[in-house]
Amino acid sequence: MFKPFTDQPIVRIGEDGKKIGRWSLDLEAAQLLRLWRDMVRARIFDEKLVTLLRQGKTSFYAQSSGMEATQVGIAHGIRAGYDWVWPYYRDQGLALAAGFPLKDLVAQSLGTNDDLCKGRQMPHHFGSAEHRFVSISSSIANQVAPATGTAMAQKYLGSDEITVCTFGDGATSEGDWHAGLNMAGVAKAPVLFVCENNQWAISAGIATQTASQGIAIKAKAYGMPGYFVDGQDVLAVREVIREVAERVRSGEGPALVECLTYRIGTHSSADDDSRYRSREEVELWRGRDPIRRFERFLEAEGLLPDAETLSGIRAEINAEIDGVLAEAENNGYPTWDSMFDDVYADLPPHLEEQREFLRREQEAL
Secondary structure: OOOOOOOOOEOOEOOOOOEOOOOOOOOOHHHHHHHHHHHHHHHHHHHHHHHHHHOOOOOOOOOOOOOHHHHHHHHHHOOOOOOEEEOOOOOHHHHHHOOOOHHHHHHHHHOOOOOOOOOOOOOOOOOEOOOOEOOOOOOOOOOHHHHHHHHHHHHHOOOOOOEEEEEEHHHHHOHHHHHHHHHHHHHOOOEEEEEEEOOEEOOEEHHHOOOOOOOHHHHHHHOOOEEEEEOOOHHHHHHHHHHHHHHHHHHHOOEEEEEEOOOOOOOOOOOOHHHOOOHHHHHHHHOOOHHHHHHHHHHHOOOOOOHHHHHHHHHHHHHHHHHHHHHHHHOOOOOHHHHHOOOOOOOOHHHHHHHHHHHHHHHHO
């Protein structure tokens, strides 16, 4: 059993890829390769969306490069597609690893005809009831209290589903965060809170956000255990999340997990991070690449495929994403008058009047 409130992060593999402490590997080679593949897929997706942004094909994106071990570890630690996830806006790696369809994620980012929201939602704000991902919001921490409500409903219904609520370190400075955790503690709601602590809330470093020694320790105030994990170590994240999720599922109440990680890219497409953090810091963490760290582990265990095989997998992922992007663009974009659809079964007279007015204006152009 992992211990809460440790001073040092829980870790499985070191920077050199070697095992830390005594533990047994409970994953087959194919499962380990799947972890690696999911991290690489998240990285490539990230890079391609940045390119699309620069080409003007989408207008907003929040990069996640550098955080793959945390997000993939979370996805592999929960019952993906069964537990409900209230994600934060940088969770594309989590979503993809949890089985969220790539084509739906792309269609939403581009606002094409295949987008479930028909382009009406802000780009990169995906969600799907079918896949149990609640729609992302740009607002900080506003998903925390509703996530607690979801978990309370699960408890009252006697379900063994749990709710997983993720957020960045900046969210922990918001009132909604404290209200959500407080109520979850009182109600013993089956909710797993996960802080993806990338150490920057836009331009505010973690030291300017809190006077406490970290995020996990704040769980004490709400009567739940708090776990501090090395978020660059995909095995540590997966194992802690899996164990804590089952603890939550068994009726022992909520828990908080803090994964210490780092975002290599900017906060969002509207940010210039060179104005508030040094290039030396970014390069330091780029050198702590979680994907390369896991590769070193696989190599040390004699499980890393040869370079040709790894290159082939990367090429396969590139082709998959390129194909989905091309298909999304070829399927076209919603017409202007689709904004009148899907809200009312019968369009009210005043909206019918507006649609006709706009139609005449369009015809006159």
